[in-house]
Amino acid sequence: MNYDIFNGDADGIIALLQLRLANPIESELVTGVKRDIQLLENVPAKSGDRLTVLDISMEKNRDVLLRALEVGAIVYYADHHRCGDIPKHENLQDHIDLDANTCTALIIDKVLGGQFHLWAITAAFGDNLIAKADKLAEQAGLSKSQAEQLNELGTMINYNGYGSKTQDLHFHPAELYLALLKYPNPFDVIADVDSPFYQLQSAYTQDMDNALAIESCHRSATLSVFELPDRAWARRVSGVYGNYLANQKPDSAHGVLTDNNDGTYTVSLRAPLNNKQGAGDICSQFDTGGGRAAAAGINALAKADLNRFIKAVEDFYA
Template identity: 70%
Template structure:
């Protein structure tokens, strides 16, 4: 039995997409909303099994990884999030790169020697590595129009992954991956009027219009913070909205708060694009927080901790 375990955002989906286009394989797809990252806890393996793990922190999945390795399963692991100490094990093939200007799909792209390079560029756009994606697209000889199309597709795939539960999403990430697997080339997805691209585009525009109508809850030279209401549209748009804000003001950090049903906040934090560090360290100071240097989050921040969060961001930057 083979398991494909992957983050439900653009990077996780497209990293797996490249691998399965290169090596088609029947597998059990294990994924979820973007913030559902302890995915290895959801599988049980035996000595005959193989596992591919993409775009989820090894540190957050260490117990599940060790359990899989102990069972005798062989594990391929590629990621760009905080890894902690990587287990030394003959059955583990780990490709971890913590550079703030890379993502899992770009790691896979190197392993495949650029076989599906335009898909990897799409993932970089979706993961808000705009400068890196532009650089790769320029080297690949893509036009400005083509770059804009890949950026939009990457953003829409990423947008689909945000939500507190699967019901918030337009597509289950496993279903979206399966649909995209029909296309060797991302431009073919855009050209096909029946593809997920067009439904996601219309939904994204509606959700973004609602977010853009909301004024900042807090604003300083170092941080702009926005609170979105407890609605599925808010939970869907929070991450890509944070990316949009970050690109509009690259010298400032940005945080998007989405109110949870229990009264706490889900937090999406973006480090300044011109200083892509610290977001993961800041969010890790809070019980349900974590992430990488450029982008991180907190699953449940009590409202009483909001001032402490603002102070932590202000102190870091």
């Protein structure tokens, strides 16, 4: 049995997209909302199964990974999040790169020798690696207009991954992946008026307008924090809104809180774009927190711990 296990954001979807455009296989798709990262728990791995795991933290899935390897599953693992100690096992092929200026789709791009390089650039834009993606686009000979198109497409795919449950999303990530698999070139998605791009574009505009109307609840030279309500639109837009804020003020960290209506917040934290470090370490200090150096989150931050979170961010970047 083949399992393709991938994060439901732009990076996870496009990492798998490149692999399956290069090497089509029949597989069981295992994915979810962006914050659903302990996806290996959903795989009943047995001897001889092949697991392709993309864009989810090895550290967060380590115990299940070890069990899968012990029963004889063969695992291909590519990621750029916190990994902990990488197991040494003959059945594990790992491509882990924790550089703050890479993403899983760019790792796969290297493995494939750039076969679907335009898709990798699209993923880099979606993962908010704007400077890196702009440079890659220029090196690929794309015009500024073409780079902007890939930026918007990557942003739309990433936007679709945010929510507390898949019902919040416009497309289930597996459905969106399958829809995009028809297009070897990302410009073909934009050229097709019936592609998911246009539905996401319209919805994104509405959700962002709602977010931009909200004032910050904390602001300093180091950190700005915005609180969004317990609404589906807020859960959908939280991550891309955090990316938008980071790009507006690259010397500041940004936190986006979404009210979970249970005494907790879902938190998206963006490190300053000019100092892309620490976000994962900060969020990992809190239960249900984790991520990478440039962008991280906490699934359920108790409201009573908000001041402690703000202090941790302020102290780190001061």
